[in-house]
Amino acid sequence: MPIIDSTTSHIVHRYTIDELKDQANLMRGYNLVALCAAGSGHAGGTLSIMDITAALYLAVASHDPKNPNWPDRDRIFWSAGHKAPALYVGLAFAGFCDRDDVMTLRKLYSPFQGHPHWLKLPGVEASTGSLGQGLSVAIGAALANRLDGRRNKVFCIMGDGEQQEGSVWEAAMEAAHHKLDNLIAIIDVNRLQIDGAVVDVMNVAPLGEKYRAFGWNVIEFDGHDMEQIVNAFDHAANNAGRGKPTVLLARTVKGKGVSFMENVAGWHGRVPNSEELVKALKELGLEEKIPYAALLEKAKAYQVEVENKLTAKMPHFRNNYWWNSGTTMIATMKPTRMGFGESLSENGKDERVVCLGLDISGSITISEFYAKHPERKNRWLSMGIAEQSATAAAAGLAREGKLPVFGTYATFAAARNLDQIRVSICYGNFNVMIAGAHGGVSVGPDGATHQALEDLFAMVGLPNMSVVVPCDAVETRKATDYLLLKHTGPKYIRFAREATPIVSTPDTPFEFGKANVIRLRFESPKFLEAFSTDLADDYRDEHEDLSIIACGPMVPEAMRAAWILKQEYGYETRVINMHTLKPLDRRTILKAALDTRVIVTAEEHQIGALAWQVSNVITSAPALFGVPVITGAIGVKDRFGDSGAPWELIKEFEVSAEQIAEKAAALVALRKQRTAVAEPELETSGSTR
Numbered sequence: 032m033p034i035i036d037s038t039t040s041h042i043v044h045r046y047t048i049d050e051l052k053d054q055a056n057l058m059r060g061y062n063l064v065a066l067c068a069a070g071s072g073h074a075g076g077t078l079s080i081m082d083i084t085a086a087l088y089l090a091v092a093s094h095d096p097k098n099p100n101w102p103d104r105d106r107i108f109w110s111a112g113h114k115a116p117a118l119y120v121g122l123a124f125a126g127f128c129d130r131d132d133v134m135t136l137r138k139l140y141s142p143f144q145g146h147p148h149w150l151k152l153p154g155v156e157a158s159t160g161s162l163g164q165g166l167s168v169a170i171g172a173a174l175a176n177r178l179d180g181r182r183n184k185v186f187c188i189m190g191d192g193e194q195q196e197g198s199v200w201e202a203a204m205e206a207a208h209h210k211l212d213n214l215i216a217i218i219d220v221n222r223l224q225i226d227g228a229v230v231d232v233m234n235v236a237p238l239g240e241k242y243r244a245f246g247w248n249v250i251e252f253d254g255h256d257m258e259q260i261v262n263a264f265d266h267a268a269n270n271a272g273r274g275k276p277t278v279l280l281a282r283t284v285k286g287k288g289v290s291f292m293e294n295v296a297g298w299h300g301r302v303p304n305s306e307e308l309v310k311a312l313k314e315l316g317l318e319e320k321i322p323y324a325a326l327l328e329k330a331k332a333y334q335v336e337v338e339n340k341l342t343a344k345m346p347h348f349r350n351n352y353w354w355n356s357g358t359t360m361i362a363t364m365k366p367t368r369m370g371f372g373e374s375l376s377e378n379g380k381d382e383r384v385v386c387l388g389l390d391i392s393g394s395i396t397i398s399e400f401y402a403k404h405p406e407r408k409n410r411w412l413s414m415g416i417a418e419q420s421a422t423a424a425a426a427g428l429a430r431e432g433k434l435p436v437f438g439t440y441a442t443f444a445a446a447r448n449l450d451q452i453r454v455s456i457c458y459g460n461f462n463v464m465i466a467g468a469h470g471g472v473s474v475g476p477d478g479a480t481h482q483a484l485e486d487l488f489a490m491v492g493l494p495n496m497s498v499v500v501p502c503d504a505v506e507t508r509k510a511t512d513y514l515l516l517k518h519t520g521p522k523y524i525r526f527a528r529e530a531t532p533i534v535s536t537p538d539t540p541f542e543f544g545k546a547n548v549i550r551l552r553f554e555s556p557k558f559l560e561a562f563s564t565d566l567a568d569d570y571r572d573e574h575e576d577l578s579i580i581a582c583g584p585m586v587p588e589a590m591r592a593a594w595i596l597k598q599e600y601g602y603e604t605r606v607i608n609m610h611t612l613k614p615l616d617r618r619t620i621l622k623a624a625l626d627t628r629v630i631v632t633a634e635e636h637q638i639g640a641l642a643w644q645v646s647n648v649i650t651s652a653p654a655l656f657g658v659p660v661i662t663g664a665i666g667v668k669d670r671f672g673d674s675g676a677p678w679e680l681i682k683e684f685e686v687s688a689e690q691i692a693e694k695a696a697a698l699v700a701l702r703k704q705r706t707a708v709a710e711p712e713l714e715t716s717g718s719t720r
């Protein structure tokens with residue numbers, strides 16, 4: 032049944048096969064324009080699923096764009112959330128939204144998030160992006176629909192790489208066990224994933240036999256032949272009442288329709304630039320049919336609105352202190368993750384080191400382990416998109432004396448597999464190194480599902496675990512060197528995706544468990560040279576007005592805040608680089624509280640992983656009983672992330688230097704006011720200041 036008017040049950044339009052082919056082609060074009068306008072996203076996998084999307088949204092699913100929550104509609108779940116742009120053009124072409132609006136894809140505040148969010152866009156059935164969960168959600172919906180006596184169908188779109196997630200197979204069992212013949216799974220078998228061919232990363236074949244053995248009805252077909260697609264859906268629909276779920280195995284080509292994208296793994300997470308876009312549109316015969324220049328302009332105009340909104344939101348100072356916006360205090364930018372790869376490249380020569388690949392190896396730099404060292408390939412263990420099993424396997428490797436390292440987006444490295452980390456690694460106190468890459472909102476346009484903002488709560492809370500959040504690429508290198516070869520036990524290192532300022536040198540002290548104190552000395556042509564850095568234990572009180580305790584790339588922000596506070600208010604700031612979150616340098620926190628009485632914490636995380644630990648030190652130390660200390664916390668305020676450019680998100684989520692400085696200045700003013708009133712009382716409390 033195609034698109035209908037749910038009030039009259041009339042079919043809105045019955046598409047012919049030729050019309051569907053044309054629509055699919057046009058959808059490819061819009062998809063590519065939106066991706067080009069976004070500047071990031073997934074071209075390959077959206078093109079491979081596009082013919083199926085056209086058939087499903089325009090001719091197969093019974094739904095009503097004017098009434099997206101019509102209870103009897105067919106449900107379509109996109110477990111492969113990274114294919115979101117295909118979903119969005121599917122919805123747009125079916126009439127759920129304006130196709131021009133899709134051009135705001137991946138931009139801040141847009142309903143067209145990097146990964147779909149059902150609370151932002153009508154027609155999206157569930158929020159996805161963490162692979163391997165959608166089939167289970169679809170099963171829940173199918174069970175509920177059956178309980179409610181509905182005769183609708185529930186579709187679920189997955190990738191073939193995604194089949195590596197163990198949870199997919201738990202779901203596959205459940206669907207068969209519950210005889211869900213209202214469920215139709217679709218697998219986009221394009222044979223490629225991020226790290227390369229599925230067969231090399233982690234072979235999932237033979238999918239047909241596996242699903243059959245799990246009790247499913249299996250239909251295999253050419254996912255680019257519109258007639259075969261429609262027939263496959265018809266067959267699946269005929270399966271209703273036979274007590275088995277159906278899986279459609281669609282043979283597809285990643286990047287289908289654009290010669291230079293077809294079958295190239297590199298186009299998984301790449302988008303066309305404007306020249307490539309024109310080339311692609313020409314190949315699709317759409318250069319004259321899609322007003323791409325006007326659409327790109329629309330995206331730009333939206334972006335201007337976003338920027339105006341952000342500017343209005345930011346604190347205003349006399350001068351502009353933004354990174355590298357003036358002629359002095361120029362910072363060199365480099366992503367922290369690079370330091371991780373550099374360390375693995377060097378230290379991988381230790382024969383005990385083994386690295387586990389989780390299909391996101393290049394961008395988190397773990398592949399540097401073997402990039403220049405082909406002889407290490409036997410110690411590179413590709414585990415596929417299977418974070419939970421890989422985590423427990425790392426425990427087994429450590430049990431046998433290896434030094435296992437694994438990493439992926441921090442949210443998949445420290446949340447999805449949390450019980451495996453807890454029981455298999457931490458309880459057994461195994462020597463496993465976990466890299467939480469792409470931590471924080473600065474991951475950018477991928478959006479909330481990919482922005483780890485809670486990982487540190489869990490990692491800091493686990494007995495036996497050590498946690499380091501280095502401030503820049505140089506410190507990431509040192510921390511990796513140390514943790515990998517000198518520290519025994521479970522360890523978590525968290526770093527970021529975006530390039531952030533280099534604020535240390537190879538000579539800067541780095542001692543695990545010991546903070547550094549950073550002080551602004553003068554304005555300088557180079558940001559790095561404007562500051563002195565000492566091991567906190569060697570630092571003597573300089574009677575600063577406040578302390579800012581930060582970790583990770585919030586350290587450079589705290590340093591910039593110190594500059595703002597000096598220039599705008601004349602305040603002196605003690606910046607504390609608390610790179611080790613566990614074990615925490617309690618002494619340095621205590622000293623800062625006693626010396627400065629104003630403590631601001633800064634973390635690119637939900638407020639608490641750092642702030643609550645610092646508060647705990649301050650409130651539980653007898654030396655501070657009765658001593659008034661004013662604290663403030665900068666971090667994400669109990670909300671999920673958003674799509675947007677990394678530095679926009681730093682502003683939107685209020686973790687920029689400007690926001691740190693504004694808060695700090697208010698607290699110092701408060702302390703000065705309070706001190707004026709309470710000073711006589713303090714004199715008798717025996718405090719040092």
Ligand SMILES: Cc1ncc(C[n+]2csc(CCOP(=O)(O)OP(=O)(O)O)c2C)c(N)n1
Binds near residue numbers: 163
């Ligand atoms: C749990 C989880 N781990 C890792 C990722 C990162 N990731 C996004 S897409 C992708 C590869 C998916 O491959 P496949 O399922 O074959 O999709 P397609 O090739 O069709 O795009 C990975 C590893 C993720 N989104 N979720």
